[in-house]
Every structure is written in structure tokens, then in C-alpha cells.
Amino acid sequence: MTVRGDVFVAPRDGELPAAVEVVFDGDGRIGYADETPDDRTAAGLLIERWSGHRTGPVIWGDHHSPRQVHTMSEPMRCAGCGQAPDTDDRGILWVLNTRPDVLSAHQGEPIRTTVPPMCVTDAGRALSSCVPLRGAATVLRVREAPLVGVRGTLYSQSGRILLDQHFALLRDPCVHQMVVQQLVRELVDYEIDTTTIPRASPPAIVLPNSS
Numbered sequence: 001m002t003v004r005g006d007v008f009v010a011p012r013d014g015e016l017p018a019a020v021e022v023v024f025d026g027d028g029r030i031g032y033a034d035e036t037p038d039d040r041t042a043a044g045l046l047i048e049r050w051s052g053h054r055t056g057p058v059i060w061g062d063h064h065s066p067r068q069v070h071t072m073s074e075p076m077r078c079a080g081c082g083q084a085p086d087t088d089d090r091g092i093l094w095v096l097n098t099r100p101d102v103l104s105a106h107q108g109e110p111i112r113t114t115v116p117p118m119c120v121t122d123a124g125r126a127l128s129s130c131v132p133l134r135g136a137a138t139v140l141r142v143r144e145a146p147l148v149g150v151r152g153t154l155y156s157q158s159g160r161i162l163l164d165q166h167f168a169l170l171r172d173p174c175v176h177q178m179v180v181q182q183l184v185r186e187l188v189d190y191e192i193d194t195t196t197i198p199r200a201s202p203p204a205i206v207l208p209n210s211s
Contacts, residue, residue: 006054007126008082009071009116011064013056018049022179024157029176041069041180043170045150048181063114065181071116072147072183079115080122090141090191092117095126098138107192114151114182117142124197139197144189152180 021033030046032039039047048065071077076092078085086093094117118126127137149170154163155177167184168175 007058007060007080007122008077009063009067009079011050011059011062012054013059015050015052015054015064017065018051020049022155022159024159024177028157030155030179038066041073041183045175045180046178048152048179063182068114068116068182069180072114072185074147076117076145078117078119078122080118080126083119085117086120086123086196088141090193091143091189092141092145093120093123093193093196094118094140094142094145094187094190095123095197096138096140098136111187111190112148112184113187114184117145120196127197139193140187140190141193141196142187142190145185145187147183148186149184150175150178150180151182151184152178154178 023031023033025031032046032049035046039049041047047069050064050066067082071079071082076085077083094113094115096111096113096115123139147170149168149172151165151167153161154166154168154174156162157177165181166174166178168178
């Protein structure tokens with residue numbers, strides 16, 4: 001739980017990924033040498049471990065991996081406060097950064113995102129405080145947003161990093177060789193919301209596969 005003025009999913013200066021030794025078991029699945037139950041998702045995926053203290057300013061546009069996983073797991077939680085996101089008969093409230101040059105023809109296409117949903121209070125605060133959102137933002141109501149994949153570091157079984165910021169679908173066997181930095185959901189049934197937060201009207205064009 002956070003207090004207003006904090007941002008649950010965003011790291012602060014003073015927090016950073018921890019240096020942890022990765023190991024592989026006999027089935028070729030990645031783990032930590034000193035692993036604890038908190039290091040895995042409910043589905044058994046290994047989460048990037050972070051250390052440090054929330055002493056400095058918010059690092060806008062970045063995600064603290066364990067807290068991002070927490071907000072994007074079931075039940076989903078608000079990126080700003082870590083509590084329940086706003087929901088009405090149109091769906092869950094989501095705020096995405098967008099590119100104005102994207103054609104309007106892209107609207108309605110599925111959007112893969114690592115950005116968690118929000119409550120109304122924190123969505124309004126993000127639109128006024130988050131630099132990436134000031135130029136363009138799209139507010140959505142989302143009715144269906146399945147968890148489809150992960151983004152993280154892919155390791156060889158010798159412990160060598162093969163790819164960083166690698167995206168993999170949940171059905172891909174390589175997810176068991178990854179340290180997960182973010183969960184990825186796909187927004188597949190949504191509509192633009194121009195009434196909940198007037199600050200965001202008129203809406204910017206939705207960026208497909210936005211993260």
C-alpha cells in the first residue's frame with residue numbers, strides 16, 4: 001500500500017535490481033541460488049529481485065519488477081496506489097502513452113502492454129505529473145485483458161545472458177529460462193474513455209502493442 005504522492009509501480013532513486021546468482025535445475029528451469037517463495041509468480045515464473053530503499057524521487061516511465069508483477073497479476077491493481085483499479089460497466093480504467101502520428105485505423109486492434117490499470121485519482125495525477133504522458137495520453141475502458149506474456153532477461157543454461165528485455169509468450173518454453181521483469185497483458189476488448197478524466201480529451205490515437 002502507498003500514500004498519495006507515491007507511485008506504487010514506479011521505482012524511486014535508491015531502488016535497483018539486485019545482484020543475484022542464477023542457477024538451473026535438472027529440468028533446465030532457472031532459479032536463484034538463495035531462492036525464496038516471493039521470487040516466483042503463482043504460475044512459477046522467476047521474478048527479477050530488487051533491493052534498496054525508496055529514498056529518492058520517482059523514476060517516471062520505469063517499473064519496479066516485483067511491484068509491476070503484483071499489479072498485473074490477478075486480481076489486477078492500480079499502478080499508482082496498489083489498490084483496486086477503477087471499474088464501471090465499460091470496463092477497467094487504463095491510461096496509455098501514445099504517438100500522435102499513429103493512424104486512427106489502428107484503433108480497435110489488440111494492444112500489448114506492460115502498463116497496469118489505474119484508479120481515477122491516480123490516473124488524473126499521472127496525466128499531470130508523468131512526463132511521458134503530458135504530450136499525449138489515451139484513456140481506455142478495457143473489458144478483456146488476458147495475460148499473454150513476459151518481458152525479461154533470457155539466460156543460457158550456463159548462466160550467460162542471451163537477451164535482455166526479451167518478450168516471450170507464456171506458452172513459449174523459454175519463459176522457464178527467463179528472469180521476469182514485467183508481465184504483459186493484451187487489451188483485446190476496449191473503448192476510448194473521454195468522460196472519466198476530461199484532461200485527456202480529445203483522445204490521442206491508440207498505439208498498438210504499446211508498452
